Amino acid sequence: MSETTPLAILFDATRCIDCRACMVACSAENEVAMDDTRIWLTGAGVIGRFPQLNRATMPYHCMHCLEPACASACPVGAWTKRDDGPVVYDSARCIGCRYCMNACPFGVPHFEWNKGIVEQPLITKCSLCAHRLDAGQPPACVQTCLTGALRFGPRSEMLAEAKKRIADHPGKYVGRVYGEMENGGTSYLILSHVPFEQLGLPAVPPVPVNQATEAVMRGTIPFAIGWAIALSAVAGGVRLYKREARKPTAPDDAPSADASSTQEKTGHDG
Amino acid sequence: MSETRPSVSRRGFLKLGAASGGALAAGALLPPAVAEAARRRGLLNARGDGVIPTLCEMCVWRCGILARVQEGRVVKLDGNPDHPHSLGKMCARGQSGLMTTYDRDRVLHPLIRVGERGSGLFRRASWEEALDHTAEKMLALRDQYGPEAMVFSSTHNLSQTQFENLLGAFGSPNYGTQRSLCFNSMVTAFLLTYGIEEPARNYAAADYILLVGRNLAEAISTSETGALIEAVARGAKLVYLDPRFTKTAAKASEWIPIRPGTDAAFLLAMIQVIVSEHLGDCDFAKQYIVGCEDLPAAMAGYTPEWAEAKTGVPADTIRRIAREFAAAKRRALAHPGWRTSNFVNSFQTERAIATLNAIVGNVFESNGCLTAESPEAGGVSLGKPPQPAYPRVAAARLDGVPWKYPLVPLKLGVFQELRDAILAGTPYQAHGWFIARQNPVMSLPDRHRTLQAMAKLDFIVNVDVLLNDTGWYADVVLPEASYLERYDPLSVVEGKVFLRQPAVQPQGEARSALWIYQQLGQRLGLGDYFQYADEEDYLRQQLAPLGVQLEDLQKTGYYEPPAEAPTTGYTFHTPSGKIEVYSETLAKAGFSPWPTWEEPPVPPAGQYYLLTGKVGQHTQFATQNNAYLHKYQDEPRLWMNEDVAHRLGLTDGEKVEVASPVGRVTVPLLATQAIRPDCVYLPPGFGHRSKGLRTAYGVGASDSDLHVSYVDPISGGQALSQTFVSVRRA
């Protein structure tokens, strides 16, 4: 059985000229609706004061996390992480609850707000052009990028390439690769010449966000069983105690008022 | 993260399929003749799916593309890896090309005007009627006023040869291209200095790159932009002169926010430093440069200190850069540029650039950074249909070449002069204008003047894909098929012969320019000049000397003839055969023979330089109606230095009125740090007046309404940034 190599995009912000070819290519390749986009521009833009100026923008889209929050959060399992990297969508399952949008620490998924019931709105996001990967082609954005700001290949190789660029050009880049650790690691790796927040990238801790919720879910059945047993024990114990309390200890101790025993009885068979 | 999405119109855009409903239906009809032919070639399968190699037309870089077709509809465009201009990549405009083909505002039938010019009232006509009517009008004008009364203008495109054929056969000398709005200064300067129009750049061989304007990160030429970024990433130093912090400035090792119009001072001072400190390649200079002994004396006054006063750049900086440039020797590249600072003195700036390259000896060395082959040059001899000689032209050109502008090459012309001559009626009155694939109403400076000139004409005919601003004011509009729907004459790039072929059936009644010119030519009695049965026949005649079949080109999109032996040694096609830093030609025409300083005007107090430039998501005025590009563009606003705006009490986003000596516009303000305090900048291409462009109409303002016409007497170049404006709250 052959192993599938996880793939990733490497983005080098020093090479990006904000031409937006990637965005048009994505929209055309994936027939994205005109009022939506799967890649959008983030970043501070022009930074500094004249004439000491710098520029920071990037094409922002799904990070294709190694441990995607969306896939963990979706109640109907509409998101799946493929072995080769993309987090893909099964539109036949989605119920439009938008929990994935809330769960995603990168704020990626979009919803088709302007479609009525008949038009069947869905969630949209970058698919890493999974259909192109199946045909052995890189994602449309990478294919078209004319400055080489976007590269594509096995994640391990992209990470190594990124670290090599940092080492080969001291002072040119921020000293680490964004996406190596974020949310447990992503498949969109970013090299930057400015602090990542100036590119519009959020500070995301290295622990995957789904760990807490998955822990809760693992504990659900055991907890439910335990709680049911405990409640049963309490119910039984209470009734036992009451029955004991009502038992006559001496012959002249009359049973308590009819009402309580009647209540007790009818409580069970009313 | 701030989701700074560029202006997405609130108008409800329809999905691709729905938007082009009618057009789509036409494309999906089976089996269209074109698709059938493609199927026979094996490019499309029975369902109409496949990939067809052809050429982009979203800008003049004309990358080779692969058009993915599904059921007779283009669904995706990608760069052709085998084309030297794309190398498999594509810019935003190229990627969006299918939205131009499926633009809901396509002109799909010939139109004849019924209302006032500019009312937008046209009626649909058959090709028969429209062509007959056009020919009738043109013949009437010729008979009454002579063929020179008909002006022909078109912008650089693959069917240009047949356009020129039409006007040559018709007998008119009046040929307008847009070159004088673009790079007359560069071409004229390099022709006079090196004897070629535009040297090719090889960034892999450069370690020190000087860019004067030429905002390659936004004036995108796919492969060249990529090569520049690759060089910078590899460690080459990029020095970039621009009063605006453009996207290229953001990539530069050193951005020089130079005063507009003073590039020449900077460069002349660089030359002065290099020659006075003997840093150049003296051997090369002695052997190949005319005037090299006298050059130091000629440059003596242009010290860095002198230049500092002109440019605002510290003398030490100029001196240092000059030394660094020279130290890189043949790996130093001063980019020829296109319009540099876009002032009248841009010609001198270009002469200085040519000189800079010459004195470090990097010119025309094989595998060097500046080589002789202009990207335009063919090097491959194509065939052509037989035709008789053109009639002799007696009349003078309206644009003053060469009688007013002796040094301007005929093929460039002076477009704004042509427009002014139409308006003035001197040396004679023009009566008709044939405009193909061009938008002078938007491109010429001083739009009001252009419309006034058009009002003097009896007949205006426009060939285009959309009803753009020029078509809006025309009398007849003839619909050309979009580039994804037509054949065009072959394109030769770096020794390879490329084919543009249809990927889909043309929509409506749109036809190729080859067909339109031929049909018109026949009705004008000029059929002998158009001896081809159809587009494919024309192409076969072009291919005949190469001994290759059209079918072979259709499969891969190109043919690579066996490479000719590379020419060795240097060849400068100047009168002296050398690099003419000192130009006798210039001296004879009464101009300075040396690159020289011409003092540019400065704005009066309270006014600003009005800069123009390029935007990476658009191609001049042609693409604003494209739905994808409209979606991803920045909202067009007037750039003003943030501190200046603050002092004026203007806030970011508020509407301001910009006024020049010839007009005024209202536009939102962008208060930014990215521009000199004495400058404002208006992104070009917006402010369309044609209501036939439903996406672009009413978006932004046109700088053509503000530009004053200034012409350089030597090169005929228009100084588009020499206009000064005042800005105030609207």
Add this chain to the structure above:
Amino acid sequence: MTADAWRTQLRRLHPTPFGLVLAVLVAIGALVALVRYASGIGAISHLSNTYSWGLWISLDLLCGVALGAGAFTMAAIVYILDLAQFRPILRPAILTGFLGYLMVIVALLVDLGRPERIWHLMIYQNVHSVLFEVGVCVMLYTTVLAIEFLPVLLGPTHWEKPLRILHATTLPLVIAGVVLSTLHQSSLGSLFLIMPSKVDPLWYSPLLPLFFFLTAVAVGLSMVIVESSASARAFHRGLELDLLDRLAKAVPYVLGLYLVLRLGDLVLRGNLPRLFSEPVALLLWLELIVGVAAPMVFFSRKENRRSPKGLLIGSLLVIAGVVLNRFDVSLLAQHHLGGQAYLPSLGELAISLGIISAGILAFAFVARFFPLFESETHDPESAAAPAPASLIGT
């Protein structure tokens, strides 16, 4: 029933001005919902890709479920703790819960992007998802509530045998109900465990599920008090002061446990300084003072617990605190990526108000036409009369 019988029943409706207002609100909400279905959620709401959950989730879902907690709390008190004296207020509590959960489902049918696919939870099941668990538990529990309440609506006629079977399964059903409720009440808090960078550290905690559960119990009890007070006024009945007094007495203990855990969590995880430094902390101060400390103090005093007004005030304080808490965790104390702000639109308000109005109207309708209350007593001091109890009393 015959047409005549219906007409007689309807004439008995005696709509009050308040009832008419509610009916109008329901109609408006329904109209807005129609637009939502025709033109999309974006047509009538301010929801966006930055704020994809808004008023409907914070109010209708989170508060709706929390406020319906009286059902399982009362059922646990009556059947697990075997405190049968509380039975008179059990049935209305069940109805409140049942209607509350129906309202949640209606709200979901509006908020979900694909409400016609709500049943997908039954065939597509991601067992890693907290929302899946919430969905399934809510579905099952609503069924439990329906089973517990339906006999009242159906009347004693031809349902004798099934009713007897149901009655036999009371205790297991109640235990199931309590387990299900514990799960989903706490899981509504667990939903937000997946957003550590979005929920403000003053609210984010691994104990979120426990916090949600405890506050649900407290607000459940408070809702029973409020519903009893409202019903007493609306239907001119006496208030079961004795029972409510004992419920109110329990509230400070629940809130006290919650407070200790809440503050302890802040201290032990190092977030206490934020309580004094961040503007958003004001919301937490409000929660803890108005919603926790005040009712704790208030209900610790017998005279407050023994007066109708006091019971109402104390309960409303708890409810306000829990509503604020749900809003804080899900909306107000969240830090969102992206520049857009969120304020509920009139359309969203209309739908929420419409749903709430429909719930109140439904409660009133049932109270009017069905034996919701065990006995009509005008003596606030008398205990509830003994009644033949069944699931929730017939």
